[in-house]
Amino acid sequence: MEHPAYSQLRPVTPSAGVVLCDNPSYSALEGTNSWIIRAPGDRVAVIVDPGPHDEGHLNVLQAQAEAGGAEIALILLTHHHGDHADGAPRFRQLTGAPVRAADKRWCAGGEVLEDGELISFDGLTPTIEVVATPGHTGDSLCFFIHGAGGAAGTDDDVEGIISGDTLAGRHTTMISETSGDLGDYLDSLRLLDKRSHGVRLLPGHGPDRDDAAEVVEKYINRREQRITQVTEAVEKLGEDATVGQIVDEIYTDVDPVLRSAAKQSTRVTLHYLGLSTN
Known part of the structure; x- marks a missing residue:
């Protein structure tokens, strides 16, 4: 199954699959990518960016994440923009899972995410490393998926980087004039450049890419x-x-x-x- 594939779970890495929301636009490309973190056989799932408040999309996302009896333990936000985060309050109602973000204003039932934090659950094979990447917005984060449950800062088992709007699967990304900053963004790109070579890009919009570093380097050169x-x-x-x-x-x-x-x-x-x- 290839991108775009609406309202279906499309496996991308051993521990990450995507459900594409049908909300295409100039900025959202084909739509918002909502990511399900869960290896085969895991009893627990984590959702990254449930997307806009679209009842049909949220229902499909929940059904796919809970298939086989799994429990959705956590909802993570890469940043606060509506096409990524507006569905989070409703998704919390549907699943009971807490929402965590870099800014407390977007959290519900969960603590603020900290740079370098490693998220793990019993019943979930991968661990999820929180990496602060401000620039597109001040609260932008990337999530490094450690497929073998590795520790933060050790990249041997990183199978994918969920990038939100920091990196897109095609074209470039805009910097918010209200909460973004180009200097911060360049710093974030340089940080990612050190850790993304040969790692699959799992973007907030557009297709996944085999090597995130190729996108990072293109963005740095363009800026x-x-x-x-x-x-x-x-x-x-x-x-x-x-x-x-x-x-x-x-x-x-x-x-x-x-x-x-x-x-x-x-x-x-x-x-x-x-x-x-x-």
């Missing part, structure tokens, strides 16, 4: 290129140049549909450079 382009555009046009003028200078053939995204990316870069926007 560094944009920083250079914005810097050169400001030097040419002057610091009083508007965001629209900078976009016209850099994105010479941008699709009008993508102009808003280009302006957002430019504003984020200007903020990173310490320049005001007009």
Whole structure:
């Protein structure tokens, strides 16, 4: 079974499978990937990003996770955006499982997740390492799936990285202007670059990828290129140049549909450079 496959459990690694929500959009690509962490024969399952408040999707997700009599012990959020997290309160009602996130505002019945924390349960083969990766939003996390129950920071048994919106299966990811930060994002990408080589990417949107490092390196190069382009555009046009003028200078053939995204990316870069926007 290949991506996209709506309302079905698609196994991706020995301990992780995905149910794709039917909520396609420009930012969500084909939809939100909701991840089920559970090895064959395990009595316990953990859900990462139940997705939007879509009753049909949540019901399918619950049925697939509980197949064979397993119990959903925990709901994890990569970050607070609605297409990943709005379904969490309802999913907690359906399953009784606590919700944990990096920000206490999005937790329910569970504690705030800590960077470097290792999550484990009796009856669940893999362990789940919490890795703080702020940038897309301030509360963004990745989850490293240790298929053999390994410890945090030891990558020999990491079979996949659930990345939320920090990394996508195709295209790039946007940085939130309200809670994101380009400097933090670059730091997060460099951290991931050290630990992602040969590890499968399990993204929040788009298809899974064989080697997460290939995506990480592409993202770093793209961001560094944009920083250079914005810097050169400001030097040419002057610091009083508007965001629209900078976009016209850099994105010479941008699709009008993508102009808003280009302006957002430019504003984020200007903020990173310490320049005001007009």
